[in-house]
Amino acid sequence: TVETAHRLVMIFFFVMPVMMGGFGNWLLPYYWEGPDMHFPRLNNFSFWTLPWALDLAVVSLFTESGSGTGWTLYPPLSTYLYMGKSVDLTVFSLHLAGVGSIFGSINFIVTVRGMKLVDMHQLSIFPISMFVTGHLLGVALPVLAGGLTMLITDRHFNTSFFYPVGG
DSSP states (O other): OOHHHHHHHIIIIIIHHIIIIIIHHHHHHHHHTTTTEEEHHHHHHHHHHHHHHHHHHHHHHEEEEESSSSSEEEEEEEETTTTHHHHHHHHHHHHHHHHHHHHHHHHHHHHTTTSSSSSSGOOOHHHHHHHHHHHHHHHHHHHHHHHHHHHHHHHOOOOOOOOGOOO
């Protein structure tokens, strides 16, 4: 359970926010010589979803016996047969962190596309990497959210997305 919480916190609450959010928000305005990102309020919203999501992740560690499902929330271990409320808190935490990351990715994509240089081949590698990573997060996080939603419906609404006996 501590390993699961450590992996979730390190991936979703340290590596992604620091590498994408921290360095991106700090360095991208220098590249386009502007005061801030293109949508500062969207940027603020994506930042402030992170402490709430981290709070849910920490609370899930101390609820019952924690969510000992691995950082991938492996479905046989995270179904209602094995774990309790701690998995629900972890899933809602990842949903909230995903929403903030999607909004932050939209802001990075718009900021890079709105730079004064017209052609993408004139940009340096950092804005291009932020642009590509923003697209990757924009594609991958809704899929993660869909999987988490299916997991919640399996746990609470008696569906059988991940429960093989249900057909």
